[in-house]
Amino acid sequence: MEGIKVEGGAVCGVETDRGFIRTNRVLSAVAGYTPRITQMVGVRTPLVIQPLQACVTEPLKPWLDQIVVSANLHLYVSQSSRGELVMGAALDPYELHSERSTLDFVEGLADHLLDLFPFLGGVKVNRQWAGMSDMTPDFSPIMGRTPVAGFYLDSGWGTWGFKATPVCGTTMAYTLVHGHEHELIRSFTLDRFEQFALVGEKGAASVGH
Amino acid sequence: MPCPVNGLRPLQEFLFGGEFRPMPDPQQASDADWASYVFCRVGEPGIRREWWYHLASGVWFIAERDTLRDEIHKTYLYSA
Numbered sequence: 372m373e374g375i376k377v378e379g380g381a382v383c384g385v386e387t388d389r390g391f392i393r394t395n396r397v398l399s400a401v402a403g404y405t406p407r408i409t410q411m412v413g414v415r416t417p418l419v420i421q422p423l424q425a426c427v428t429e430p431l432k433p434w435l436d437q438i439v440v441s442a443n444l445h446l447y448v449s450q451s452s453r454g455e456l457v458m459g460a461a462l463d464p465y466e467l468h469s470e471r472s473t474l475d476f477v478e479g480l481a482d483h484l485l486d487l488f489p490f491l492g493g494v495k496v497n498r499q500w501a502g503m504s505d506m507t508p509d510f511s512p513i514m515g516r517t518p519v520a521g522f523y524l525d526s527g528w529g530t531w532g533f534k535a536t537p538v539c540g541t542t543m544a545y546t547l548v549h550g551h552e553h554e555l556i557r558s559f560t561l562d563r564f565e566q567f568a569l570v571g572e573k574g575a576a577s578v579g580h
Numbered sequence: 581m582p583c584p585v586n587g588l589r590p591l592q593e594f595l596f597g598g599e600f601r602p603m604p605d606p607q608q609a610s611d612a613d614w615a616s617y618v619f620c621r622v623g624e625p626g627i628r629r630e631w632w633y634h635l636a637s638g639v640w641f642i643a644e645r646d647t648l649r650d651e652i653h654k655t656y657l658y659s660a
Contacts, residue, residue: 406623465596
């Protein structure tokens with residue numbers, strides 16, 4: 372997809388590397404790439420992209436059968452069925468459109484993890500990765516219509532997990548078919564900011580913000 | 581990060597202060613313009629003017645940074 376054609380404030384098609392597709396409805400559901408799409412149609416949003424990192428250790432014999440989350444230490448840790456400890460912490464501290472990993476992250480996480488479980492001191496980190504989170508000021512998603520007719524957003528999911536995806540599909544499909552938001556997502560429209568009707572949701576991630 | 585006062589310092593000594601945004605005149609701006617100033621950001625990757633803060637010395641300054649490549653191009657003290 373190379374561009375979205377807007378005429379008279381309404382979507383009329385999508386430019387792709389294999390030609391033009393005429394349509395009067397486009398739904399953007401591209402997480403950390405959302406600002407690049409909204410730029411194509413000239414819609415300003417509060418979204419800011421920040422990397423969210425995670426890592427796993429080498430496999431250990433089973434010892435942890437629950438997820439441990441600490442809001443004070445800003446970390447979560449659980450043990451996978453392969454025996455690896457799956458760990459994460461808060462967002463990276465500044466805006467960046469990249470999936471790079473940092474030593475800073477592992478150092479900070481290891482520091483706090485050892486406060487909880489000192490006996491893990493000799494355990495090695497096996498893998499580390501990052502994703503681009505599309506963050507909103509109230510930690511709630513942005514869903515539904517936009518100032519460009521026919522251009523819909525499902526974005527701002529930031530550090531939320533994937534478990535909301537099925538109901539997003541259902542409510543966004545309703546929204547595109549009917550031209551107005553499904554009642555479950557009415558609070559999440561882009562215009563809530565202009566109306567100062569933010570939806571505070573700081574429990575969005577397993578790590579508090 | 582090159583601090584304009586303290587020279588080159590480790591990034592861990594700095595706090596990100598967000599995009600530099602010129603404030604519209606509160607008396608003249610419409611509600612929509614004001615909300616856009618308060619909430620909206622440029623968002624897409626590129627070279628941005630940003631506020632940064634050197635924690636150890638309490639210096640706020642402007643950095644021009646590439647938010648795609650994470651490269652700092654220039655830093656300087658703010659002057660209106």
